[in-house]
Amino acid sequence: MADKNAILNRTKKNAEDNGYYVCPDEDLLKDLIDGLATNEDRYGYGACPCRISSGLKQYDSDIICPCEYRDADVAEFGMCYCGLFVSETIKNDPSKMKPVPERRPVEAQDAGMEAKAKAESGEEMPSPSESHEHVQVGTDSKGIPIWRCVVCGYLCARELPPPICPICKAKADKFERFSFG
Amino acid sequence: MTKVEGKNREHKVTIYTLSTCGWCKKTKKLLKDLEVEYEYFDIDILTGGEEGRIREEMRKHNPRMAAPTIVVDDGKEVIVGFEEEKIRRALGHG
Ligand code: SF4
Numbered sequence: 001m002a003d004k005n006a007i008l009n010r011t012k013k014n015a016e017d018n019g020y021y022v023c024p025d026e027d028l029l030k031d032l033i034d035g036l037a038t039n040e041d042r043y044g045y046g047a048c049p050c051r052i053s054s055g056l057k058q059y060d061s062d063i064i065c066p067c068e069y070r071d072a073d074v075a076e077f078g079m080c081y082c083g084l085f086v087s088e089t090i091k092n093d094p095s096k097m098k099p100v101p102e103r104r105p106v107e108a109q110d111a112g113m114e115a116k117a118k119a120e121s122g123e124e125m126p127s128p129s130e131s132h133e134h135v136q137v138g139t140d141s142k143g144i145p146i147w148r149c150v151v152c153g154y155l156c157a158r159e160l161p162p163p164i165c166p167i168c169k170a171k172a173d174k175f176e177r178f179s180f181g
Numbered sequence: 182m183t184k185v186e187g188k189n190r191e192h193k194v195t196i197y198t199l200s201t202c203g204w205c206k207k208t209k210k211l212l213k214d215l216e217v218e219y220e221y222f223d224i225d226i227l228t229g230g231e232e233g234r235i236r237e238e239m240r241k242h243n244p245r246m247a248a249p250t251i252v253v254d255d256g257k258e259v260i261v262g263f264e265e266e267k268i269r270r271a272l273g274h275g
Contacts, residue, residue: 027203083203106245120229
């Protein structure tokens with residue numbers, strides 16, 4: 001069982017490190033931490049509690065909390081999509097908490113659900129992170145792997161390839177690890 | 182699908198939710214407080230064929246596939262997110 005206290009403390013620390021605050025609505029905070037714990041238990045990673053996840057890590061990598069959309073949402077709306085992380089303004093006036101429109105492209109959710117359906121029907125699933133394990137790997141200065149979209153050439157440094165390419169919308173299995181020379 | 186009984190049956194109310202989502206919980210609680218009868222689908226705990234079918238149903242009403250999606254009278258009105266005022270206006274009395 002996931003340790004809820006540990007998740008809460010980790011979240012608080014992460015908020016502090018990034019200049020944010022945790023949800024000022026205590027009931028909501030508790031529900032979101034419970035949701036993250038449930039997801040850790042059933043998926044093995046803390047997928048966003050307010051989003052439909054596939055349960056396949058490489059397709060949900062953009063919505064593992066804190067998700068990739070958090071910073072843009074706190075900047076624009078004062079809170080992340082779930083309201084787990086908020087700005088100082090919202091911390092001081094929680095009545096300003098309002099539903100945040102979904103920023104994650106629906107294609108990302110669909111790609112994950114499609115892979116999940118395939119996996120459940122026994123069809124082989126493209127596994128972008130494993131199939132390129134033995135390639136010589138390029139990393140950025142922090143040691144994070146660099147991924148290249150083979151369709152449009154887009155490059156990004158992250159632990160796993162994005163579920164879909166933000167430029168051309170190609171799916172995760174169209175990414176390969178980029179190697180120098 | 183889970184049905185929640187309520188005195189207020191003026192509209193057919195279906196909501197697409199997640200069992201882990203705090204805003205979905207707030208939505209369910211508000212409907213309960215308004216004594217609205219409704220049915221809900223927790224997308225994350227559906228299985229197999231049902232999951233695909235319900236997701237497509239949800240998509241018809243909200244192509245962005247975001248929870249909670251509140252569908253009133255088979256789509257006459259669709260509210261995305263815990264928009265408390267909108268929900269009260271559509272379903273509450275006064
Ligand atoms: S929206 Fe908030 S709670 Fe959900 S994954 Fe992103 S940062 Fe975490």
